Amino acid sequence: MIAKSERWFVLVLLALSVCVHGRPLAAATDGVTKKVAIVPFGVPSAAADRDWLGEGLPYVVALRLQLNIPHLKVTLLPRSMFSNAEGILNVLDPSEVSRLVDRLQPLGYDALVFGHFIQVEPTLRAEIQVWTQQPERFIAKAQEQAAERDPDGLGIKLVTFVVSVLQVPPSDTEGRRFAERYTSSAEAFERFARALPLAGMADDEEDVTQAVNLFKEAVKFDGKFAMAWRQQGDLLFRQKQYAEAIEAYQAFLSVGRRNAVIYRRLGNAYFAQHDATRALDAYKRGLQLDGRDYQLHLDLGLAYAALRDDVNATKTLLRALEVKPDDPLAFANLGVVYLLQGNFPAATASLRRAQLLQNSDPVLNYNLGLSLMYEKATDQAREQFERALQLSPHFAAAAYQLALVSERLNIPQALERWRSYLAMARGTPEEQDWVARAEEHLQRLQRP
Numbered sequence: 190m191i192a193k194s195e196r197w198f199v200l201v202l203l204a205l206s207v208c209v210h211g212r213p214l215a216a217a218t219d220g221v222t223k224k225v226a227i228v229p230f231g232v233p234s235a236a237a238d239r240d241w242l243g244e245g246l247p248y249v250v251a252l253r254l255q256l257n258i259p260h261l262k263v264t265l266l267p268r269s270m271f272s273n274a275e276g277i278l279n280v281l282d283p284s285e286v287s288r289l290v291d292r293l294q295p296l297g298y299d300a301l302v303f304g305h306f307i308q309v310e311p312t313l314r315a316e317i318q319v320w321t322q323q324p325e326r327f328i329a330k331a332q333e334q335a336a337e338r339d340p341d342g343l344g345i346k347l348v349t350f351v352v353s354v355l356q357v358p359p360s361d362t363e364g365r366r367f368a369e370r371y372t373s374s375a376e377a378f379e380r381f382a383r384a385l386p387l388a389g390m391a392d393d394e395e396d397v398t399q400a401v402n403l404f405k406e407a408v409k410f411d412g413k414f415a416m417a418w419r420q421q422g423d424l425l426f427r428q429k430q431y432a433e434a435i436e437a438y439q440a441f442l443s444v445g446r447r448n449a450v451i452y453r454r455l456g457n458a459y460f461a462q463h464d465a466t467r468a469l470d471a472y473k474r475g476l477q478l479d480g481r482d483y484q485l486h487l488d489l490g491l492a493y494a495a496l497r498d499d500v501n502a503t504k505t506l507l508r509a510l511e512v513k514p515d516d517p518l519a520f521a522n523l524g525v526v527y528l529l530q531g532n533f534p535a536a537t538a539s540l541r542r543a544q545l546l547q548n549s550d551p552v553l554n555y556n557l558g559l560s561l562m563y564e565k566a567t568d569q570a571r572e573q574f575e576r577a578l579q580l581s582p583h584f585a586a587a588a589y590q591l592a593l594v595s596e597r598l599n600i601p602q603a604l605e606r607w608r609s610y611l612a613m614a615r616g617t618p619e620e621q622d623w624v625a626r627a628e629e630h631l632q633r634l635q636r637p
Contacts, residue, residue, distance in 0.1 A: 223261050223299040223355060227251050229268040230304035230315065239309045244268070245382025246315075246344055247304065248389065249371075252416075253348045257367040258357050264298075265389065283328075290320050299323050300355055304347070312336065313343050319354040329354040338375040340382070345370070372417075377410035381417050388424045397428055408440070415445030422454065431458045449479035456488055465495040483513040487522065494526050502526045517547035521556070528560055536560040551581035558590060567597050585614045589623055592630070600634060607631040 227250060232243040251263045271289065290301055301320045308314040314334040321327045331350045335343035345368050352367070372378050384403035391397045404421035408414050422437030438455040442448070452475030459468035472489040475482065486509035493502035506523040510516065524539035540557040547553070558573030571594050577587035592606035610627050614620035 223357060224264070224297060225254070225261055225300045225302065225351075225355070226264045226266050226293065226296070226298045227302045228266050228271065228304070230306060232306045233309065236306070236309040239306070241379060241383050242306060242309065242313075242340065244386045245379075246340065246347070247302075248385035249341075249344045249382055250302070250348045250351065252385065252420075253344070253367060254351070258352065260357055261355070265386075286318070286320070290322075290326070294322065302351055307332070308334075310337050313340060315343065315347065317347050317350060319351055321354070339373075340375060341371050341373070341378050372407070372411045372414045374411040374414070377407040377414050377417070380404070380407035380410065381414070381420075384417075385420065388420060391424065391428070397424065400424055401433075413444045415441050418444065419451060422451075422458075426454065426458055426461075429461070431461045434458045435462075447474075447478055449475040449482055449485065451475075452478070453482070453485050453488060456492070460488070460492060460495070463495075465492045468492045469496065481512055483509055483516070483519075486512060487519055490519075490526070491522060494522070494529065497529070499526055499530045503530075515546060517543045517553075520546065521550075521553050524560065525556060528556065533560050533563045537564060549580065551577040551584050551587065554580065555584065555587050555590070558587070558594075562590070562594055567594055570594050571598065583613060585610065585617065585620050585623075588613055589627065592627065596630070596634070604631065604634055607634070 227247045230243045230247055232240050248265060251265055254261050254263050286303060293301065299322055301322075303318045303320070304315055306313070306315045312334050313336070314332060316330065316332050319329045321329075329350075333343060333346040333350065335346065349368065371381070380403045384400045384407065387396050387400035387403070391400060401421060401424065404417050404424070407417040408421075411417075418437050418441035422434045422441065425431075425434035425437060435455060435458045438451055438458065441451055442455070445451075452471045456468040456471030456475065459465075459471060469489065469492040472485050472492060475485045476489065479485065486505055490502050490505035490509060493499075493505055503523065503526050506519055506526060509519045510523070513519065520539050520543035524536045524543060527533070527536035527539060537557065537560045540553065540560055543553055544557060554573045554577035558570045558577065561567075561570035561573060571591065574587045574591035574594065577584050578591065581587070588606070588610040592603055592610050595603035595606050607627055607630055611624060611631070614624050614627070617624075
């Protein structure tokens, strides 16, 4: 008889894997999201020392679009896609660009953005082309220019043209951010533009280090360059360098506007360091700025749960569902909180709702199996643990619980499953204590 589960293994933290929600590039009010691809810009061969403009400025344009136009999904295409036997794509040749547009059509982009620097001194002058695919092919061109030492100003003009062509005007608030100057320092902007491609493609420690150093150089040239701090923090967070990410986010908040998104990311960095108290404070500050931010309500609920403040965790997660009804992640984590409270019927109901909305995460199956086991619904619990292992064959906790619940149903099968668990878990440091318990179960079942 199973009176008590022997291990909890996953509750709040692993329930996060049910569905990952950063700030999604959400659909526009009419439900349409436009997919846009940006091609690296061409730079005159005589301006080899400004080659960073060809890679960096498109990244800055993409960044402005992504942060301010939520109904766009922007992709930066690598330059390697456009090399051929004759050399690099000539964006000033309409026939060559047209062939490339045809080649990229199966990828489903609504628009492609090309650019080429005609001049880099004493004035920055670039031609930009926006090729739209829907409802029919249409080409819009413009030439924009700015002072040689004002590449940020040129970037603002280029992105403004792109938005006007795509007919995705931002709201008034977004519009002010959209045209916001990042920096007046040409040196700071160059470091920033060099860092963005490295940060976007950071596959190894060398790229990460180089990108971080460039971001740091940017803020040395301009101590109020808030976006450089933000991008540095995001890169460090992705690399799980949470202490350094916290410093960068705090620097952003000290020089930039108070920002709900940055408070959430700051809170997430604290949470990743298991500092739920500081995470709680950051999430609350973010909600003071944007009380309708679903993700902040969700993260705040998780912080309360980590501190075992189950009452506030429940209230906050229910509030998240008011903001975004029928979200699987909120239901999954609400079910986890009910599990912590020992309210198993409520936990089962919430986890089943999450499963109806998102039925492909092994952690969700595992948590639902735990709740059903506590409700003595043994057959149903077994099915959930089996499903968890189908989705994740090396999920040791699910294998352990499956063996445990099988003791009530089929002893020979339980013996087989304990052996399977031990074969999976032996040699894994975090499973050491559970391996010892599993061996005790196996020995007991094997006694005559």
